[in-house]
Amino acid sequence: MNYHHLAIEEEITLFKKSLETFAKKEIEPFYNQWEQDGILPKVLWKKLGSAGFLCVDIPEQYGGLGATLPFSACVIEVFSKLGYNSIATNIAVHSNIVAHYILNSGTEAQKIRYLPKMASGESIGAIAMTEPGAGSDLQGIKTTAKKNPDTGDYIINGSKTFITNGQHLDFAVVAAKTNMAVSASKGTTLFIIEANTEGFMKGKNLNKSGLHSADTSELFFDSVVVPPSQILGEVDGGFISLMKELPRERMTLAVGACAAMEGALEITIKYLHEREAFGKALSKLQVIRHKMAEMTTEAKINRAFTNQCLAQLANNELSAADASIAKLSTTEAQGRVVDGCLQLFGGYGYMEEYPISRIYVDARVQRIYGGTSEIMKEIISKDVLGK
Numbered sequence: 001m002n003y004h005h006l007a008i009e010e011e012i013t014l015f016k017k018s019l020e021t022f023a024k025k026e027i028e029p030f031y032n033q034w035e036q037d038g039i040l041p042k043v044l045w046k047k048l049g050s051a052g053f054l055c056v057d058i059p060e061q062y063g064g065l066g067a068t069l070p071f072s073a074c075v076i077e078v079f080s081k082l083g084y085n086s087i088a089t090n091i092a093v094h095s096n097i098v099a100h101y102i103l104n105s106g107t108e109a110q111k112i113r114y115l116p117k118m119a120s121g122e123s124i125g126a127i128a129m130t131e132p133g134a135g136s137d138l139q140g141i142k143t144t145a146k147k148n149p150d151t152g153d154y155i156i157n158g159s160k161t162f163i164t165n166g167q168h169l170d171f172a173v174v175a176a177k178t179n180m181a182v183s184a185s186k187g188t189t190l191f192i193i194e195a196n197t198e199g200f201m202k203g204k205n206l207n208k209s210g211l212h213s214a215d216t217s218e219l220f221f222d223s224v225v226v227p228p229s230q231i232l233g234e235v236d237g238g239f240i241s242l243m244k245e246l247p248r249e250r251m252t253l254a255v256g257a258c259a260a261m262e263g264a265l266e267i268t269i270k271y272l273h274e275r276e277a278f279g280k281a282l283s284k285l286q287v288i289r290h291k292m293a294e295m296t297t298e299a300k301i302n303r304a305f306t307n308q309c310l311a312q313l314a315n316n317e318l319s320a321a322d323a324s325i326a327k328l329s330t331t332e333a334q335g336r337v338v339d340g341c342l343q344l345f346g347g348y349g350y351m352e353e354y355p356i357s358r359i360y361v362d363a364r365v366q367r368i369y370g371g372t373s374e375i376m377k378e379i380i381s382k383d384v385l386g387k
Contacts, residue, residue, distance in 0.1 A: 008070070015071055019078040022051050027084055034213040035358070038205055040090065042124075042168055048091070049121025055095045058103060063116030069314040072096060073255045080259035081266075083355045085362040086214035088256055093164045094118065096252045097245065098125035101173050101190070105233035105241045110192065114171065126169040128160040128219055129242070138175070138242060139185050143221065145176035154178070154231075156191065156199075156224040162369070166217025167205050170195050174221070179236050188238035192230045199224040210361035246371070247323035251313050253370045254306045254323075257330035257363075261299040261337045264359050268292070268341040288344060295337045302330045321383035328376035331366040338363045 026047055034040050048054050057072040058064025065071070072095065079088040099118050102110055102125075117123035131141050143158025156176050163172070171194045179187030193200055203218030233241045269292070272283040282288050309326045312318040342349035342360045349356050367373045 008068075012070055012074060015074050016078055018051070019053065019075060020082070022048075022053065023079065023082055023084065027079075027082075027087065031084060031087075031213075035086065036212075038207070038212050039167060039215045040087065040213050044087075045121035045124055045168070047121070049119060054091065054121055055099045055115065055119040058095075058099055058115055058119060062103070062111050063119035064099075069310060073252075073310060076252055076256050077259040080256040081263035083260075083263055083267075083359050083362075085256070085260065085359070086211045089211055089214045090165055092252045092256065093127060094125050097249050098127050098173055100248060101127070101232060101241065101245055102192075104244065105190070106192075107229075109229070110232065114192070117170075123170040124165050124168045126163050126165040126172040128163050128172040128174040130160060130162050132159060132161050132218075138188075138239070139183060141175055141177060141188065143174070143176040144180070145178045145189060145191060145226070147178070148225075152228055154189075154191065154226045154228070156193070156221045156226055158221050160219040162206070163217050163219050164214060164369075166202060166219060167215035169202075172219065173232055174219075175238050175242070176221075182236075185239045187236050188242075189235050190232040190238040190241055191226050192232050193221075193224060193226055197224055197226070208365070210358070210364055243320070247313060247318050247320055249370050250323040250327035250376075251306070251309055251318070253366060254302075254309070254326040254330040257334040257366055258299065258303045258306050260359060260363060260366075261295075261302070261330075261334050264338045264341040264356060265292075265296060265299060267355060268344055271345060282344070291340060291344065295340050298333050299337055302333050306330060319383070321380055324371070324376040324379040327370060328373055328380070332373060334363050334366055 026044070052065055053075050055064040056067045056075060057069055060066040076088050076092050076096065079091070099115060102114050114123065114125070118125055129138055129141070131143065133140065133142065143156065143160065145154040145156045147154055156174070158176065160174070171192055174191045174193050175188055176191060177187055178189040181187070195202070199222040201220040201222065203220065206216045206218070208216060272288060272292070273281055275282045277285070306326055309318055309322055312322065338360050342356050345354060345356050348354050351357060
């Protein structure tokens with residue numbers, strides 16, 4: 001018997017319970033109002049930090065818990081399963097993506113400056129890659145960073161869109177072209193730009209079909225002066241950093257998709273036992289029982305592959321293609337399962353007072369951000385068939 005494995009499982013179970021307790025007290029009573037407001041209160045970030053739920057797999061020397069990847073995944077899982085998808089999205093960008101860019105590509109000074117404040121919730125991070133004319137095509141970015149030969153500073157001009165944490169961010173990791181003579185894949189650099197930098201402007205909070213309280217904005221850069229100390233990684237090496245971090249980002253989305261499916265199925269099962277039609281509970285009707293069997297099967301198969309990929313990611317063995325397979329499969333399945341669950345609620349499923357309605361609209365973007373399903377298929381096909 002692997003007692004070490006059992007001990008880890010027990011710790012994860014306790015960690016999940018602490019997340020659920022926090023959600024019950026600090027989120028459940030207020031979440032509907034936050035969704036109506038279109039933004040989470042900034043104080044929630046500090047509460048999450050104080051509870052130890054931000055940057056949990058960042059080393060202790062930089063303010064994190066120093067936990068392993070499964071604990072980091074737990075945060076996304078629990079909030080996604082409970083239907084708090086906006087919060088899961090905000091945290092995923094901040095803790096699972098931005099913090100790891102800084103940890104893996106940042107200088108020691110950058111790690112010390114940003115990571116402890118991220119872990120405490122004092123400073124909120126965003127990643128600014130997507131542009132109005134580029135979308136999932138990161139090689140199509142137009143934002144430029146031109147070096148001033150006299151000072152060594154970089155002058156950044158351009159714009160980004162669909163940026164999660166766009167209203168609350170205290171800094172953003174921004175991709176900009178530094179070498180205009182080559183392709184973006186060879187001439188892109190990442191910069192850490194703080195929100196109070198002159199010329200850095202946040203657009204309005206964008207209205208979305210779902211994830212209403214996950215603040216999302218356009219960002220504008222008008223002759224923003226950034227010193228070389230704010231370069232993240234190597235000059236012209238930004239695209240390499242992006243490619244290294246994308247598997248983690250896509251697995252984070254896959255974890256959220258699995259948990260959202262499981263949460264949707266749980267509330268649907270409860271509803272089917274309570275609701276009657278033709279003199280019996282809906283759960284007794286064969287057509288509904290078979291539909292639930294199909295959806296449960298799909299959820300469990302996707303969970304199994306996602307867990308396998310998470311184990312590979314923890315060991316730095318996960319390929320870009322397998323991460324893309326996980327992202328494609330889980331998010332497409334999420335769309336089907338959540339749609340199927342809503343259907344079983346009948347007309348009530350379309351009412352906003354029922355959580356399945358919100359879960360449904362929140363699910364749609366999963367097939368778009370982090371790379372669309374079409375982009376995932378292209379990555380996978382190149383791995384299978386070659387370029």
